[in-house]
Amino acid sequence: MHTSLQAYYQQYRDNLLHDVLPFWQRHSVDREQGGFFTCLDRTGQVYDTDKFIWLQARQVWTFSMLYNRLEQRPDWLEMAQHGADFLLQHGRADEGSWYFSLNRAGQPLVQPYNIFSDCFATMAFGQLSVATGRDDYAQLAKSTFEQILARRDNPKGRWSKAVADTRPLKNFALPMILCNLSLEIEHLLDPALVEQTIEACIHEVMDVFYDADLGLIRENVTPDGQPSDSFEGRLLNPGHAIEAMWFIMDLAVRRHDPALLEKAVQITLNTLEYAWDPQHGGLFYFMDVNGHPPQQLEWDQKLWWVHIETIISLLKGYQHTGNPACWQWFERVHAYTWQRFPDPAHGGEWFGYLNRQGEALLSLKGGKWKGCFHVPRGLYQCQQVLGELLAQGRPTPAE
Known part of the structure; x- marks a missing residue:
């Protein structure tokens, strides 16, 4: 049965306001x-x-x-x-x-x-x-x-354990976060610095870390932007790549840049096609670009943040381009996510870590890496987009 936009909107909003936020308010305050x-x-x-x-x-x-x-x-x-x-x-x-x-x-x-x-x-x-x-x-x-x-050029500084000159690599995470961070504190910064930072981040994400031959984002490249045939150089982090794409979509809307928007949507869809588990559903956590065994033993786990960030990117992609593939993937990822991660019967919030089969691997709702961030931010973003689609009277491909 087709789920209405109104029902999706209500589901994301209610989970945010009546389940997830109250969980942290009740239990996390010292x-x-x-x-x-x-x-x-x-x-x-x-x-x-x-x-x-x-x-x-x-x-x-x-x-x-x-x-x-x-x-x-x-x-x-x-x-x-x-x-x-x-x-x-x-x-x-x-x-x-x-x-x-x-x-x-x-x-x-x-x-x-x-x-x-x-x-x-x-x-x-x-x-x-x-x-x-x-x-x-x-x-x-x-x-x-x-x-x-x-x-930015040497984030760990004196605490880096790598020998700097042997295999220097730069990592995707910081330019990705700076895309979002520069907008977060735009009101405090010189406009020229904001534009300069955005320009540099878009270039890094969409030209340097994006591998046009693969249609995918690499997690690490050499300082001059080349692939490295090493564990780190072959690493794909599908959740990172897809999360970055909604940051890029926000920047593309701001800059009135439809080509950048389309490219971000295409990378989202490419990554989903590559990283979706054909056997059990859900997105793999880590992959090797050449199909070799990844060094991360948790590579096949299904993580909360990967799935909620993917849902944001698909909704924004559909909102801004109307691409029906975004909506079809949204319904698929939404169904997988809501069937497995939320846990309203036992205190609320979402599980963080599922095994490959989609069963809760750990009973935790928070830990060293999972806190009050991805789920509430994602629920907020999704209910905003769904609310805007409703206000515009936008039909979905199934309607």
Whole structure:
């Protein structure tokens, strides 16, 4: 039976407002020592109290963003402020970069080797500055963004374990995130810097990491943009590639660039065709571009973020180009995702990790890598697009 646009819209909105956000509000707040617990089991019980800076910052961003863009609910702003207070007190090393992890009390556990702590701190304080009007938050977001740009060519710096000159490679993740990050804090930056950053990121993502012969995005290339016949050089990360495509679609709309939009949609569809598991359904986590065994033993797992990000890209692709393949894939990925990841009967939120057959591999709802970010952001993005399609009276291919 065909599902209506209205029903899809209601499903994404209700899951966001009545299931996912309440789960984090109920279970993640550390009222005694500040910040958020992210290691939550199926029912929301805390099973580890370490605090990971990027997940703390992502949760601050999520509640600030929803306060700014969806509804100015005081409880959302209170959540964001609670996390920000902890980050301000404990999150940074002396030179201003952000640690990777802390213990419950806020003492540092892992050095600031990971530039993504800085990326999400920038997003968090950028959104919170809008929500609160506080200039100190705005300045902190801006100075952290400048640090990211300064570290961009050597993100791990002295904490890199690679011997720099033997096989230098650059990774897709940072240019991908900068596509989104530059728009997140656009209100704080010089317009010329924003345009320059966007231009550089689009070039990196769509020309350098995109392999035109394959029609796919490589996760690592040599510094001059060539393939490397190595584990890292052959690596495909389908979820990363597809997530980046909705960032690119947003930029293409902003720039009135239909060719860029079409290319982003085509890469999304190419990646789905390549990475969809023909036997059990769902998207593989990692693949080798030559079909060799990947080095990641978890290569065939089905992950929450990969599937929700794919749904966003397909909906945006359909919204902006009307390509019926986007809608057909959306219905397919939606059906797979909603049948397996949500867990309303046991405390809410989504499972993060399924085995290849689509069964929950771990009972956790949050951990070291999964926090309050991809699911709520994805549900928000999807209900926005579906709401716009409804408002426009757009028919779907099945109608």
